[in-house]
Amino acid sequence: MLTDQQLLRIPGPTPIPPSVQRAMSQPMIGHRAPETKDLLQRIKPKLKPIFGTAQDVVVMTGSGTAGLETAVVNAVKPDDEVLVIVTGSFGERFVNICEAYQINTHRYDSEWGKTVTPESVKEYLNKYPKVTAVFATFCETSTGVLNPIAELAEVVHNNSEALFIVDGVSCVGGVETKMDEWGIDLLVTGSQKAMMLPGGLTFVAASERAWNVIEENEHPRFYFDFKKYRNQLANNSTPFTPAGSLLFGLEQVLQLVEEEGLEQVFTRHTQMMQMTRAAFKALDIPLLTNDQAASPTVTAIKPFDFQVKDLRNVLYKEFGMVVAGGQQHMKDEIFRIGHMGYCSPADVLQTISVIELGLHKIGKQVELGKGTQAAQEIYLGY
Amino acid sequence: MLTDQQLLRIPGPTPIPPSVQRAMSQPMIGHRAPETKDLLQRIKPKLKPIFGTAQDVVVMTGSGTAGLETAVVNAVKPDDEVLVIVTGSFGERFVNICEAYQINTHRYDSEWGKTVTPESVKEYLNKYPKVTAVFATFCETSTGVLNPIAELAEVVHNNSEALFIVDGVSCVGGVETKMDEWGIDLLVTGSQKAMMLPGGLTFVAASERAWNVIEENEHPRFYFDFKKYRNQLANNSTPFTPAGSLLFGLEQVLQLVEEEGLEQVFTRHTQMMQMTRAAFKALDIPLLTNDQAASPTVTAIKPFDFQVKDLRNVLYKEFGMVVAGGQQHMKDEIFRIGHMGYCSPADVLQTISVIELGLHKIGKQVELGKGTQAAQEIYLGY
Structure with missing residues (x-):
């Protein structure tokens, strides 16, 4: 053998594309240097079409779960009630994060391997009219199910004032995603799936509607404080030292996506x-x-x-x-x-x-x- | 030019050593594969002498600040009072994290460029006898000061029951560190300084005394839940998908340290x-x-x-x-x-x-x- x-x-x-491997091997640069600003400026517009959003997509250093937790602690207030659509073990992850913060969490479980219907989500929304956020998984990695996110977003917005928060870790970058058009309020993905990179980066974007909640939210947070990332990214920077080699690789990934x-x-x-x-x-x-x-x-x-x-x-x-x-x-x-x-x-x-x-x-x-x-x-x- | x-x-x-660059370019492997378990098993014992501890050193995916926040949310209970020794902008970081969590935070500021004396720390401990944790910075990056951590640990333990928590980001790996002997209860470092890697990993170890607090602490946390990392590391694994390429690089860094x-x-x-x-x-x-x-x-x-x-x-x-x-x-x-x-x-x-x-x-x-x-x-x- x-x-x-x-x-x-x-x-x-x-696997990592060879040109991305090479890009990641570039010599390190200062995280506050003009080269890093230029890099983030070049990366920024190219992430937007992947998310299907006009909003800036924030690049954070952490596992995908760090991105999911960022969504929770920024968009959910301590006394809120939320609904989590659980179609497998990654739906469960949202439940676990919410419960770790003692958030009043309702769950709608579907059989593993099956998706959920907008009608049944509507029933849950009627049953729990006070939920301020609905969590769903785009691709449920544990079963290979792709949930009908566009339809779910529609039923959530037609039947509640809740934010619609989506874990897109195992498909965004490989599956058409129209965050703005569909009405996703917070979308998260990771680097080690369709984004062709090693683990270590997580990507998060928020709608205007979500920003209104995030800005008012007093849930304690520091490293996951999404406002810090947005404000720094507006100046092509990051609040904390980023994973430099992965950013080099990310630029090349976006180049490959553009070429294809x-x-x-x-x-x-x-x-x-x-x-x-x-x-x-x-x-x-x-x-x-x-x-x-x-x-x-x-x-x-x-x-x-x-x-x-x-x-x-x-x-x-x-x-x-x-x-x-x-x-x-x-x-x-x-x-x-x-x-x-x-x-x-x-x-x-x-x-x-x-x-x-x-x-x-x-x-x-x-x-x-x-x-x-x-x-x-x-x-x-x- | x-x-x-x-x-x-x-x-x-x-800068990154060439052999570390090459190590980081290895093809990706599954994060739950036996190869990753073997890698973590090889890494684990080699991190201990760098920290000067018999405890396992946990490797997390995140910036150094993620490690500092991990120390705070695991070791400090919501109603605790803490003392932060501030000798520059990274001492300030601990204050900011504690304040983000509404922790009752006392600060002892020294002039930038100067270190602090154990005697003055003793005065603060007498002034605030209820503090359950004292935070200090080993090397204050903003001024190039190396604080006398061994002496500070001694004065803290001789005059209080508080945990002694140290930010070692900009020196651990390059400066002799005896976590166990000196009595550091939580020690944090990052990958992008003396550890010869790009940013993206943070390292945290805790003393037995700290573990007693961490295990009882109900401060809400998920991604930063230190118990999860310890329990997984005991099985040579990680709770969340790690930054694979940086782990490859880390092994080579530890090899270089061993050779030198x-x-x-x-x-x-x-x-x-x-x-x-x-x-x-x-x-x-x-x-x-x-x-x-x-x-x-x-x-x-x-x-x-x-x-x-x-x-x-x-x-x-x-x-x-x-x-x-x-x-x-x-x-x-x-x-x-x-x-x-x-x-x-x-x-x-x-x-x-x-x-x-x-x-x-x-x-x-x-x-x-x-x-x-x-x-x-x-x-x-x-």
Whole structure:
């Protein structure tokens, strides 16, 4: 086996493009130097179309969870009541953050692998008319579900005064996102998913409506004080020393997105999703989600006649390929393939053809090449 | 002028060693993969001698301020009274964080450029007998003062039950630190100073005494919940997706420290401080601090017969050399030279000889080579 190869096909962290690696290796510069101001000035306008917003997108140093907590402590006042739409373990994260701050938190749980309907969210809003914020997950990484954020935003705004706050960590950058048009009030993403970077940065933007709440909010906060970041970013700066090498990499990521074209980035992700789904359908191996609920960035597969562990082991040992298992109660029930960020249709074909071999090796009857062929046909249909 | 050269001589961010750059360019791996567990397991024991502790040193994703805030929200209960020793703008940072959380905060301000005495701290402790935590800055970056942390710890523990919490951001890794022996209860540092990395990581360790408080403390927190980090680190893991490339770099930094020998790292920093100070003394340009208060990592110079701005401009324009100005009321009054992390006696000689030329260029009468010679003599005396 070729030892120096790892085929990282989990839903983040994702592989890093070589030119981004090189950009991250630039010599360090002062965080208050004109070069850093210039860098932030160049980055700023290029993040906006990815979020689909006219607002500045703030770049913070931290894990995605730091961004989610920033949304909570800035937009929710200590005595507020909130509703969290939980479609998997990352919906749960919002619940955990809110509960850590003793916020009165209602939850609407959907079955894992299913999305939620605007009608049912409306029922919850009627049941809890005092909620000041509704939290949702755009792509639920634990199941590969893409929630209908535009529709959810509409039902929230038509039936309440609540802010609509979205965790976009595992899809923003790979999936069309129209923060302003849809009415998302706070949107968060991380660097290590569709943004093609290592972990360490989190991105947050807020609507005018959210800013009205943030400015009045006296919830104690310092590092997560969003106003500090906005005010500094207005001057192309950051309140605290940023993760310099990741900012260098970010500029190159935005360059790559510009070269490919943002629309084509989105199309590529949809194509990779369809290729992956077609392959498993052709192999008669069940997908966790239906086509309508599927995310362009991650696909969950729920086999009934082989052990997920066995497949993951053979993929790793024979090919250096890493796919993710499930989380919580789905730990050994599903496996998840990430197809986001620095990932191409060619990579998807490799993933599928290697998985076919892996299935064969663990003794599952598969017609070799059948899944690959189905994926190829999807590719040709584009 | 050679355009692709920047001589970064500010007190952080600092230059990155080439082997650390290369380490950071390794392909990404899964944050829950065995490779990440192995990496954290290898890193863990090597951080302890740098802190001088038998406790695990937690690695968090965030700026140094995130680490300082972690210390505050874990070690201070909402109704507590605290004392902050303020010797410059980073002492101020602790005040700002505590005040953001409405903590009853007393401050003991010393003149910028001076350190504090244990006797005066004792007076404050007598004046405020209810304080449960005393905050201090090890190296005050804004002035180049190294506070006498061992003595301060002693006076705090001999005169109160308070925890002693230390910001070591701009010196730990370059200056001998004996957290356990001295009695530091919480110690914080950042990645972009003596630790030879880009910004993005912060390191925090806590004493047994601090853990007793942290475990009982109900101060709301989620991302900064220190227990989560300790419990995950016990299993060689992290609660949230870490900054992967910086962890790769960290391992190589620890390797470099091991190769040089930690004692020699400390000696090198002291040597660089003495070389720098001897040079400005030889040139008759006043230093901000006296020898007893001087930090091995950063030196502040307070000229009386030339403009700091003029010197900084010519250094940058002619040589690509960046030295820092002052902060707050000392903005244009001092300039600060960082000599920490990836910085050698040879780099100090370059810095001094270039500054001599810069002084000449802005019309100050200097005997060229005189400062350099003084630094060389210090070097030869080692």
